[in-house]
Amino acid sequence: MDNSAPDSLSRSETAVTYDSPYPLYAMAFSSLRSSSGHRIAVGSFLEDYNNRIDILSFDSDSMTVKPLPNLSFEHPYPPTKLMFSPPSLRRPSSGDLLASSGDFLRLWEINEDSSTVEPISVLNNSKTSEFCAPLTSFDWNDVEPKRLGTCSIDTTCTIWDIEKSVVETQLIAHDKEVHDIAWGEARVFASVSADGSVRIFDLRDKEHSTIIYESPQPDTPLLRLAWNKQDLRYMATILMDSNKVVILDIRSPTMPVAELERHQASVNAIAWAPQSCKHICSGGDDTQALIWELPTVAGPNGIDPMSVYSAGSEINQLQWSSSQPDWIGIAFANKMQLLRV
């Protein structure tokens, strides 16, 4: 995995690397700043029952990231997504809430002072079975932080009230597996699916949904979805076996406003900048993370990214820290790396 490129030296000075004993997939930045620095959660990716979630502490001044072994805990199966509670969630205790998806939606309370991680709840949306249809992803509503939406391979999305630990509503969202979900507003969310469509739902009228995009070859699965929190007109999605990041404008359904096609292999992860409405970062199988600035007008030769970072291997995960917008986290192989923007 040695990078022979001449720029590897300058990169190593600016990127902070955490080496994990196991391959990593899920990753999340906390919105809280704790005594020891900014908290990051990483989930192992072992194709087995026994997996772990490790909590790391990142100090951006000293550019160090260190694991907090006391806060490491077991997780059944690899978490498909991790997310810390949005800053809007007010809680009586000082601890941070972490949600994970997989066989169930689980909530964990991380209390650094007492060095404990407490499982708060295991949420099962099935009334008839003690098992829940497997979850591919979820999104925490940051406007209404008691609301959390999960999506499943059983074609449904479930909206939870996590304060009461009850299902607020469950919708058959797609014709096939739902791969990702993203909130736009307190009551509006969008989802992508193996059926190749992006649909928008409004909880005030659950009977309807609107397809705002369909993949060009029918039934090319859409894998991930990111809604631009700074400018809710725009969202981004990625397709199976495609090097494209498709940018959509919710006002003009069916027609993408831009397609970012400079990855040399398939794209695995996308994240909008938390502090700017026109920047998005994508990571792919070509080992590169690209930062794009969406132009007002696309040129005839397509859109070039602003900047590029080359990791050692396929980038599987990418998160842009909203509490530290200068930092982007990526996961590849058994490494988690923090990149300064």
Place this chain on the structure above:
Amino acid sequence: MSLTMADGVEAAAGRSKRQNSLLRKQLALAVRSVQWSYAIFWSSSLTQPGVLEWGEGCYNGDMKKRKKSYESHYKYGLQKSKELRKLYLSMLEGDSGTTVSTTHDNLNDDDDNCHSTSMMLSPDDLSDEEWYYLVSMSYVFSPSQCLPGRASATGETIWLCNAQYAENKLFSRSLLARSASIQTVVCFPYLGGVIELGVTELISEDHNLLRNIKSCLMEISAHQDNDDEKKMEIKISEEKHQLPLGISDEDLHYKRTISTVLNYSADRSGKNDKNIRHRQPNIVTSEPGSSFLRWKQCEQQVSGFVQKKKSQNVLRKILHDVPLMHTKRMFPSQNSGLNQDDPSDRRKENEKFSVLRTMVPTVNEVDKESILNNTIKYLQELEARVEELESCMGSVNFVERQRKTTENLNDSVLIEETSGNYDDSTKIDDNSGETEQVTVFRDKTHLRVKLKETEVVIEVRCSYRDYIVADIMETLSNLHMDAFSVRSHTLNKFLTLNLKAKFRGAAVASVGMIKRELRRVIGDLF
């Protein structure tokens, strides 16, 4: 063009320029929403009061021809309109050597757009329709002259059908229209000028269509006096979604959803505005300390990436394999309350249920209870039929049969007419008493089908006709069975056929189904 990020940093541009750019977008939306060929705004001249001259336009003709892909050519359409305008101006310049004194031109505004198109149009590239649009730019109308002048003077909408045959006095471009196949032209006053739309089809006056177009245009004008650019940008964007941007008019639900989202977005970006502007410069590549390097096109291509592994390996596993890991655990134990806990027993049981399901007609349900219910019903039917048949046949097998059916119910419901039938099947094989039987039943049609695992034993007695054996074989073949032993003879126009067959592959037809099909062939409807 549609990718307008509301950044609000734009330098204070002239009002008219901004208005024109908005107007151009609105014209584009209006013309696109009705799929007409072009839209022109004739504005009143600043130099000659009362005279209408070219203000703004949008050409949509090419997209009309390629209806299929017109969505993706939306951007292209706006671009095309600009290219056409630029071509016109360059031609004007080249021909007369005078500069154009149209104050409404906003070419500077579009400079970057024009640069972004690699090629410059030449007059040879133009279709007749485009030529019509281009030449229209040279027209000016004095009050009450031609269609635009009259619309302006009367303040009314004028709908002109068969424009290509109109008198020159009424419509001065009728000859041009003929070559461009423009057939319908509509003019109505708007913002002190006149909007003109045209299409290559003959369309009779349609008030809904007009209202549609006007609503596209009017909504925007309400916001034009707003000097706060940022705010306006947002309001416009909200307005846009109310236009038929590919959304059907009745889709109020989605409009409401969008306006909720965008109102929220506007609120939020309003609050964060300062924050954003303050922070935006931070995202600049190659700042000292950045992990990212400035993108260089050539460098990237030289680096020649070769993919070793399957694409999106981990992501696919997370979305597909990991969920299956849960379900693997989920299914074995899911029904644990119902039955035995040994999974192999349960698997066998499930297998048998699925066999049963294939045997019993009209079972589409997969749950065990419905399979059993249907089986019971089916067996009752069969019993009734057996009784009925035997009463009219006086069969030698009467006792045996009765025993069999009861046995089946008590014993195992798995395989109909199979278990304990070995003695029967040997009897069929045994031909010694057959002649006798045939004479006994010579006028009786008789059909028996027995199923033993994948083997089927069939006994047919019926009146002979040509090709009947071939037909029977074909029927079996259609039921995915291959006969491996056939014995038949015909006596006094009466066929006796004993046949053994095996199922091809996994497909298993039920006894009932085989009987039904065979009955059809032998022409018996008992």
